[in-house]
Amino acid sequence: MSAWHSDIGMFWSLIGLVTGAALPFLLRERDEKPEFVCLIVAIVTICLPISPLTALMTQSALIARREPDRRIYGLIALSSAATVISRLRDALMPAEYSIIGTMLSSTNDQGDVIHAASRQGMLLAGLLLAVISIAIAVIVGVANRNTSRAQRAQRQAAQQQDRAQMLQSDLASQQLADAIATEAHDTLAHSLSLIAVNASALQVQCGTLTAGNITDQQVHDIAQRAEDIRKQAAGALDEAHSIIDLLRNPNKARQTLGPGDATSLSRESLSSLIAEARGAGAHIDTWIDIQDMGAIDPDVTKIAYRTVQEGLTNARRHAPGQPIELEVTCSAAHGINVHISNPTGIQAPEHTADNGNGIKAEREPMGGPAGGNGLRGIRERVAAVGGTCTWGTDKRSVFHLEVSLPPRSVQRQPGAA
Known part of the structure; x- marks a missing residue:
């Protein structure tokens, strides 16, 4: 503030001090609005005598959160320009009022400047410091973006793996359902066809009978045929119960559907x-x-x-x-x-x-x-x-x-x- 030697300079410096203290709170919006935050901070850094640290942080956040395009490159250039302007503005100040001048000049025990650095040396140092700061911000932003991409890729891979496992489970369930349906067809169709054939034969035998003229052999054949139908119907019912049991117990079904002595x-x-x-x-x-x-x-x-x-x-x-x-x-x-x-x-x-x-x-x-x-x-x-x-x-x-x-x-x- 003392370097301005005027009321306007003191007032402008106070505004810069207050704004520089409040500006970092905009970083809370860098996830949702990185372009807006970078633009505002860059403009404020150019207009007010404040450090470019916040501008460098918003530049790094922008690079990490957005894919490069013409608009992003423009904001990065604006933020880099704000950093260079802030550093050169500090280098143009007298050595005793400049951070760069204090770093490059000799001071006594009381902190007074004894041998001030040249103006050209201070400008080169300010420009070099700005370039190094911008490079660090870009490297950090790219590293964060790559890390974010890697994490997103891992999440997507995990989601795809979960989906693949779910599809595999669905496929296994479908294959089991097909196997049970096939088993039901093989067993029930066989039993029911035997019942149908015996019932048809029984119908034919009954049709050949004449009232009052039934031999003992005919009665025996009809009774035997009816007994065969009863046994086959009971067997078909047992097979139906077995199929229902397979549907209710999928884990047991995989073992039951495998090869066995009966098949x-x-x-x-x-x-x-x-x-x-x-x-x-x-x-x-x-x-x-x-x-x-x-x-x-x-x-x-x-x-x-x-x-x-x-x-x-x-x-x-x-x-x-x-x-x-x-x-x-x-x-x-x-x-x-x-x-x-x-x-x-x-x-x-x-x-x-x-x-x-x-x-x-x-x-x-x-x-x-x-x-x-x-x-x-x-x-x-x-x-x-x-x-x-x-x-x-x-x-x-x-x-x-x-x-x-x-x-x-x-x-x-x-x-x-």
Whole structure:
């Protein structure tokens, strides 16, 4: 204040002192309005005799919070100019009233200047100090911006990881739901088809009876057929309860849906499956050659078992009363081959495509729009382990289902059954 030697200078210095003390409070708005804060502080620093420290802080905050563009570069230039002006203004003051002059001059014990620095030296020192201050502010701002970007990238990566885990969980849940739906189709469709066949046979037997002329054998056959229907209905009910239990206990379901003795391609399981079909009145000719079962992947053997089950069920539903031929071969060298055929009793349409060996490929089974879901499910499971599945009718209207499976699973799907 003393350097001005006038009332106006004293008044202007007092305004600068008060403003310089209040100006840092604008830094509280640097997060929301860094451009506005930088502009105001730069203008005030140019107009009043105050330190450029606040201007340098707002410049650093602006660089840290905004992406560079023409407007930002303009504000940085204005703030840098305010810093240079403030430093040069201090250097132009007499040495005893200048911070730079006091630093460059010699003083005695009382603080009085003995050897003042030259005006040119003070200006160069002020300019150098301004450049160093601006460089520090820019470096700090860029470092803060990079740190903020890194933290934002980490948060985004964490969010993406959480989303990926959620999608993975949803995918696992969907795969489990698909596996349960497939299991329900395989078990319930088989049981219900047996019930339907037995009920149809019972209806035919009852239709052939004449009043007052019922033999003991006929009564026995009807009672046996009714008992078979009762057992099969009870079995279907148990299977429905099992499916409901799988839906209620997903963790237990993953273990239950895995390969087991009841669904392995063993002679015992196949004999039971064929016996059930024959008990329902199906005529089945079989050729079964199973070798090296222990060398076959259990998941593959279960798919083969489900193929036989679906093929027999499909034949009973869509070609009741027709003879069925079943051929199953299994070896560690060639994998598993299943071939099921039965006459359809209906002439194949002329437009059905021939696959080159006399079989009309990929033709939907007889029975209308409801048919074919089970076969498509078999084909998806066979393809998942690297096998092939084809079906269709030949020129004699005989339906063929042929599945070839490798001894080892090529691609496992969680929850696949």
